[in-house]
Amino acid sequence: MIKEFRLPDLGEGLTESEIVSWHVAVGDTVELNQVIADVETAKAVVELPSPYAGVVAKLHEQPGTVVEVGAPIVSFDIPGGEAETAAPDDDAAPAKREPNLVGYGAAVEKSGRPTRRARRGAAPTLPAKPADAPTVDETAEPAAVQDSFSHTESEPEAPANAGGASAERPRSTPPVRKLARDLGVDLGILQGSGPQGLITRDDVMAAQGGKNEPAGESAPEASNASALSTQRETRIPIKGVRKHTAAAMVTSAFTAPHVTEFLTVDVTESMELLARLKSSRAFADVRINVLTLVAKALCIALDRNPTLNSRWDEAAQEIVQHHYVNLGIAAATPRGLMVPNIKDAQALGLRGLADALKNLTDTARAGKTSPADLSGGTISITNVGVFGIDAGTPILNPGEAAILAMGSVRKMPWEHRDEIALRQVMTLSLSFDHRLVDGEQGSRFLADLGTILSDPGMVLTMV
Template sequence: MLLDFRLPDLGEGLTESEIVNWHVGVGDTVTLNQVIAEVETAKAIVELPSPYAGIVARLYAEPGVTVNVGEPIVSFEVEGGAAPDAAARSTDSGADAPQPNLVGYGARAESGTPQRRARRAVGEAPVVPAAETVSTTTTAPAPLASAPAPETTTQTPAPTPSRPSTAQPAERPRSTPPVRKLAHDLGVDLAQLMGTGEHGLITRDDVEAAASVMPSGVGTVPNQPAPEPSARQTRTPIRSVRKHTAAAMVQSAFTAPHVTEFLAVDVTATMELLARLKQDRALTEHRIGILAIVAKALCIALTRNPSLNTHWDEAAQEIVEFHYVNLGIAAATPRGLVVPNIPDAGDLTLPALADALALLTATAREGRTEPARLAGGTISITNIGVFGIDAGTPILNPGEAAILAMGAVRREPREHDGGIALRDVMTLSLSFDHRLVDGEQGSRFLADIGTMLRDPARALAMV
């Protein structure tokens, strides 16, 4: 029996993923939950385990190809397995489709947590549920709810009758992002085209052929080829993390009214505390740095200023106040900026928080952050000081009310005990959503963090 494995919903409204690498080839024997491929979403690289034990019969997409959620990516030849009638009942909803054992998906493991239920993310696109169906001899792989149930594959490649005219069209024509952009630039409606590529895929030639017969002024045939690469410029497709980050920042900048406040803080006492902690043999296994201290101070300050730990739910016209802190940390990686978060960071001790920060950073740089960790954050920190920057105006992570930027710690002459002394100084920059946070609330929150960094012992009076 041949069974198709469709690209599953990897969580958080992601509608497509790029095939990065196949770990198997046609004819290979695989076991249940064996990693068969790596796919890159807009947020992270995710390993896909095999939902079946059997032989790889076909790979539908080559590495580098972007596949929509719900489209088949690999076909397995299995013995027995799901009953043919059960597999054939799959519909667009996927409710009756047999569910494979997808062990290892962080997004699915977190989908039912209180954090996910409390945080109503704004603007997430609907996704098509994954469904594993029995392969048929039809040329188009996507099953339609109104179409008759497909039949199991036979060994005789007989021609397939066309679909009934009453069948509902697919959600959108099958094409790759570059082809969709070309169609947009040429004014071609993809919904009116019949793809000549494999499984009905609309190709670049299809779009250009359609544009060549369009009325004058409606669409044009490109008279010049795409710019040739040269030593004077490099062209990189906008996709994956960069594409997601750009969309998120535009949404945030033009949705939430940003206000940014700055505070220069004498952190000499905090730096002396860090030096003592590094000499403490009981803490030698923990890398406690300035970021961990600031993160702990932020979590304590939120208990006194809860309006900074909220979310504006536009659809429900409600303000959602979180009673937990999922602390996002902006991390620069080779793939671009990501903001994974530490769940329930407010409940962690300082050493535990330092360990969580170290693990989060290392995982993000390797591109192995679970998708569930890239959503559901309630407030964020960005450490621009590691780049030697003193202050900035950080843009809010979408759905959050505030973000704190840490500047570089600099040795500067300051007034101290009636005289002038060299002191360690850091500038904090706080951006917040003025719909949720008033100026007084934001100022008190920033001042509380500054107070604890000037005198770490004051944190005991704020808990």
């Protein structure tokens, strides 16, 4: 029988995801929970396991396609039983969603709201079945999906086709449909140049007259330099991590009143300690660096200044003070800026922190960070020093009270024991939410950090 698998709600409150790649092809035999695809949400690339054991009968979407939650993405031919059919449009009929994998959400009952028209597009032919075998209705959608679109804008229907059959909604993504509405372009008259006839942004712009070349026309082969010289601009879709980061930063900047303080510190003794640790037997197999020292110093300073490790609960009108540190580390990845966090960083020693930082950054750069690692942070560090930058005014991660920016470590003339000496110096930039943290509290926290990094032995007076 044929079982249809629809894009699940991955538990992040998101309405769409992009198919990054398929790990299977039509005709492949798969096992239950075998990874069949990589799916990019607004936060991370997630491995999607198969909910069935059987043969892949049909891939509904191509890599690079943005798919709405609840839309069919793959069909399986599994042995025995009857074909899966969508529930009739009846208020009392429950929506089937089985099996219910972890994080995919539970089935819900229909609300009786209007259903959304099916999407149109050619797809590979299913393997042959006996003539008496029932078939799946692939145009119906479960109640959960109908609910999710019950408040969306209504859109005009496309004109009927030449054969007289009623036309279906043209295949396109939500951003493209919005662009078409804004420009007054009728999607019903367009031929999509994307996979399976998907109408793209370029198709809409070409119809509106905003492009110099017809959609889909390829330029002659040329060098990168000559190609750039013929293009006055490049348009990059805002999606995935970049879209999520932009929304989060705007929310943070216009919700939390930011204050940034700076402290330039002589870190010569910390750098000498770091050199000794790297040459010691205990840390011979550990990737330890200045970020590790700053992370440990931050955890110690937070214990003395707990207001920096809190969040503002607007709904409850409460300040929530955390007794643990989920330390976020900003990581530049090919997919954009990500801030995964080390859970319970306050409980880790220097070696444990070094290992956790290595695993965190390696996983982020490989694009394998899980959504759980990107949520629940309580305070963050961004190391702008690796780019040769001295200082900055970092924007808070939403829900966090503070973020620390580390500048580059530079040798420069500095006052040391009443004389001018060449010392290793670093600037710390601390941004904090002034609703939660007063100037005095932020200053004391930054001063404690500076004390530890300028004279690591002073930790003995703080713990």
